[in-house]
Amino acid sequence: MLIAGGFDNEPTCGRPLGMRIDRDGYLIVVDAYLGIFKINVATGACLTIINESEFVNTMRFIEVCLYM
Numbered sequence: 001m002l003i004a005g006g007f008d009n010e011p012t013c014g015r016p017l018g019m020r021i022d023r024d025g026y027l028i029v030v031d032a033y034l035g036i037f038k039i040n041v042a043t044g045a046c047l048t049i050i051n052e053s054e055f056v057n058t059m060r061f062i063e064v065c066l067y068m
Helices: 006-013 060-068
Strands: 016-021 027-031 036-041 045-052
Touching: none
Parallel strands: none
Antiparallel strands: 016 027, 027 036, 036 045
């Protein structure tokens, strides 16, 4: 589904690749443009685990996703 401008806004708005609840009940979100986030679903507090500038090493990115 395209929203407000289509794919041109992805670098700004993000493109979630996946979401998962971890063992502690936090929502882990992996975004192609913005990074990896840990969200407290009760409070909405968001912690950046890896930001977009840390995506340089693709294997590191994949390892973090697999072992969360």
